[in-house]
Amino acid sequence: MLERHQVEAFLTLAEELHFGRTAERIRVTPTRVSQTIRKLERIVGAELFARTSRRVELTTIGRQLEQDLRPAWTQTIAAFQRAVEAGRGVTGTLRVAFDNVVGGTLLAAAAELFCEKNPDCAVQLREAQLREIMHWLCENEVDVACSALPIQEQSIMAGHTLISEPRLLAVSSSHPLARQNSVSIEELAGVTVLRPPEFLAKSLCDEHAPCAAEQPIGYGPSAATFQGLLVLVGAGRGVLAVGASVATYYPWPQISYIPFRNAEPVEWGLIWRAANTNARVQAFIGSARELC
Incomplete structure (x- = not known):
């Protein structure tokens, strides 16, 4: 033995x-x-x-x-x-990450409630770029992250939906679609859609380009950051599907946000490594669910 x-x-x-x-x-x-x-x-x-x-x-x-x-x-x-x-209880430090304002707002509020319930455990908030969330989780640099759902990555667990928001299409203000009151998924077959970043989790690619069209979508360029993608939208290089909160936090003069008529909402929740489902992580998930 x-x-x-x-x-x-x-x-x-x-x-x-x-x-x-x-x-x-x-x-x-x-x-x-x-x-x-x-x-x-x-x-x-x-x-x-x-x-x-x-x-x-x-x-x-x-x-x-x-x-x-x-x-x-x-x-x-x-x-x-x-x-x-x-056995020791919820102690130590919990590291949580976000890559957008929605995630950061949710995690900050959840952290406040969590610390009220668990005064012996500190919460460290970390802002990440799009490419860093999965890397940080897999390399055990953070314990929990807020992400768009669904996540179907090996060894990564996803919790319940905590936030659900309507889906909008971000287009250049000079784009023909900018004059419409709403847009359908089928209309994406006739425009250039920004290509999801190569490093993005495969299960999240549809969040940037939902497809229910009979004709294939024509993909355009991509960018390494979310703000980079919005710059391309404003420059007329392509369109991008986003959550409704983006229109609130990124009100750019060069960009118009058009509601979808037939798209599923954008959902947000917590993700973590399956091997890291410890007492701190479970308690933080509970606080986030209670908050929402």
């Missing part, structure tokens, strides 16, 4: 491929790391690492063991951490 220190030494060495750095990370001597790995290799009956005077590499068997072992180990550590946090 494997012991914890053996698994920890093996997985750390598989990352570092260096006995000295591995020893520093797990706070033992390089000799102890070497002894632990050799004992594992005797149990397996084959070498797990190929060693030379200049480099350390995983063998084929070692690489397969690392791929099989790491997910289970990560889940085990996360489960234990959740149990520890549940």
Whole structure:
């Protein structure tokens, strides 16, 4: 039966491929790391690492063991951490992120209610660009984020809809559609729609270009930030589907916001990593739902 220190030494060495750095990370001597790995290799009956005077590499068997072992180990550590946090209560610091005014307003209000209920836990608000939300979550740089829904990304959980708002079409004020009182999704087939950013979660692409048209949509350019997309709209480079709050917070003279007649509303909610569903995250989700 494997012991914890053996698994920890093996997985750390598989990352570092260096006995000295591995020893520093797990706070033992390089000799102890070497002894632990050799004992594992005797149990397996084959070498797990190929060693030379200049480099350390995983063998084929070692690489397969690392791929099989790491997910289970990560889940085990996360489960234990959740149990520890549940036993201690809601303490520490919760990191939450937003990439727009709607999300920021919601999180700020939820944070105030959360801190009233959990005075031993601080909330750190972080503003992000479009590309950073998913990256920060996956890299464990933040615990919770506010995002448009739906989210269908692997390892990411999404809560209930907290905010629902009508969908509008942002067009240049000189665009023919700007003279209309409303627009249908079908009319997008006849105009240039700004292309969703490549890094955006696939499940969110329809938020920028909802499609129910028989003819394919003609996509135009894209931008790395939301304000960049609005600049393209104002310049007449394309149109963009947005939530109604955008018309309030971004009232640009070069842009007109036209209501959709037949589009689903834009919905907002909280998202977090499944492996990070701890007591702090659960309590914050509860505060946000109570607030809304």
